Amino acid sequence: MKQIHTWLVRGKTMSIPIIQGGMGIGVSLGRLAGSVMKEGGMGVISAAQPGYNEPDFYKDPVSANLRALKKEIAKARLISEGHGLLGINLMVAGEKYDIYATEIAKMDIDAIISGAGLPLSLPQYTEGFDGAIIPIVSSGKAAKLLCKRYLSSYQRLPDALVIEGPMAGGHLGFTWDQVNRREFPSLESIFEDVKRELNTLGIDIPVFVAGGIYTSSDIATFMRLGASGVQMGTRFIATEECDASDAFKQTLIDAKEEDIDFVLSPSGYPGRAVKTQFTKTLKELGKIKVKRCVNCLKPCNPADTVYCITEALIEAVKGNISDGLVFSGTNGYRVHSIVKVKELIKELLSEMEGFR
Numbered sequence: 001m002k003q004i005h006t007w008l009v010r011g012k013t014m015s016i017p018i019i020q021g022g023m024g025i026g027v028s029l030g031r032l033a034g035s036v037m038k039e040g041g042m043g044v045i046s047a048a049q050p051g052y053n054e055p056d057f058y059k060d061p062v063s064a065n066l067r068a069l070k071k072e073i074a075k076a077r078l079i080s081e082g083h084g085l086l087g088i089n090l091m092v093a094g095e096k097y098d099i100y101a102t103e104i105a106k107m108d109i110d111a112i113i114s115g116a117g118l119p120l121s122l123p124q125y126t127e128g129f130d131g132a133i134i135p136i137v138s139s140g141k142a143a144k145l146l147c148k149r150y151l152s153s154y155q156r157l158p159d160a161l162v163i164e165g166p167m168a169g170g171h172l173g174f175t176w177d178q179v180n181r182r183e184f185p186s187l188e189s190i191f192e193d194v195k196r197e198l199n200t201l202g203i204d205i206p207v208f209v210a211g212g213i214y215t216s217s218d219i220a221t222f223m224r225l226g227a228s229g230v231q232m233g234t235r236f237i238a239t240e241e242c243d244a245s246d247a248f249k250q251t252l253i254d255a256k257e258e259d260i261d262f263v264l265s266p267s268g269y270p271g272r273a274v275k276t277q278f279t280k281t282l283k284e285l286g287k288i289k290v291k292r293c294v295n296c297l298k299p300c301n302p303a304d305t306v307y308c309i310t311e312a313l314i315e316a317v318k319g320n321i322s323d324g325l326v327f328s329g330t331n332g333y334r335v336h337s338i339v340k341v342k343e344l345i346k347e348l349l350s351e352m353e354g355f356r
């Protein structure tokens with residue numbers, strides 16, 4: 001497994017082993033991403049409906065989202081002062097994935113990180129893109145399938161992988177059957193599984209781990225096992241620079257361990273979120289009527305979906321928590337205060353001597 005101390009992409013350098021995970025809707029935009037980049041990490045803007053504040057969002061979501069992405073990219077670049085790498089997170093389960101991928105690949109970004117489904121056709125949509133292509137996988141089997149497909153169809157490999165385990169926030173790469181049985185492989189065992197598959201194929205690419213990474217010693221533990229670094233989401237929510245509303249951040253700070261639970265998602269994947277009035281109503285009624293649709297997810301049919309995830313995530317990020325969905329990793333309850341990204345990263349690097 002490739003150990004990287006600094007990672008050079010498009011002439012720019014990532015000098016710390018931390019990717020801030022893409023968080024939609026609107027939780028990781030240019031401000032958060034740029035602040036992480038400024039400290040030498042990879043900041044990631046979520047491509048999940050970033051145009052939700054644009055005036056034409058409900059009329060022409062694709063134009064609104066692409067326009068918003070360009071604004072957020074410019075903001076991140078400005079804040080970063082030329083440091084770090086900039087990624088965009090694009091979900092495979094999203095509608096018009098091919099159009100978004102093609103357009104995003106033309107933007108001033110250093111990486112596309114893509115999960116919530118296997119990004120098997122991403123190299124085809126992003127031909128000519130000179131940044132890194134980084135799929136998110138949750139098993140050795142998926143890593144093997146992706147690498148073999150990239151080699152046979154595109155004569156290339158992914159530039160890196162993110163392995164996301166069962167403690168992550170947002171959509172999870174596991175089945176409802178696994179959720180119901182509470183039977184998940186640990187992040188460590190998935191990591192070993194991926195390592196084995198890559199070794200068998202003779203593939204040496206950077207691998208980042210995600211899901212439940214909380215402390216500097218968590219990062220050091222995985223780097224000792226051979227990871228190139230980590231992707232972290234939940235901890236970056238409780239930062240001053242996170243693009244979500246104060247009420248969203250406060251919901252995480254107020255959450256106790258038992259308040260963070262699995263939630264149905266119209267994507268078909270299980271999600272993990274903080275219990276709110278919204279999730280309670282959903283549990284009671286089994287379904288919440290959709291008011292309007294921006295055609296966001298491929299597997300969702302607005303006529304019979306359980307609820308509109310775009311509406312619920314927009315309500316949450318704006319601060320209307322009782323009608324909203326607040327995604328969080330299992331460790332969300334460990335967050336007690338809001339800090340600056342600079343302070344958080346300093347803390348996260350405190351036990352990392354020798355790895356940087």
Ligand SMILES: Cc1cc2nc3c(=O)[nH]c(=O)nc-3n(C[C@H](O)[C@H](O)[C@H](O)COP(=O)(O)O)c2cc1C
Nearest residue numbers: 021022023024168169170211212232233234327329
């Ligand atoms: C609020 C929130 C929103 C998220 N949205 C996305 C998303 O749009 N796309 C995606 O691939 N992952 C998403 N994730 C997952 C994160 O990028 C990251 O991989 C994960 O949260 C890592 O686990 P951690 O939160 O325990 O650090 C989201 C996570 C959270 C907490």
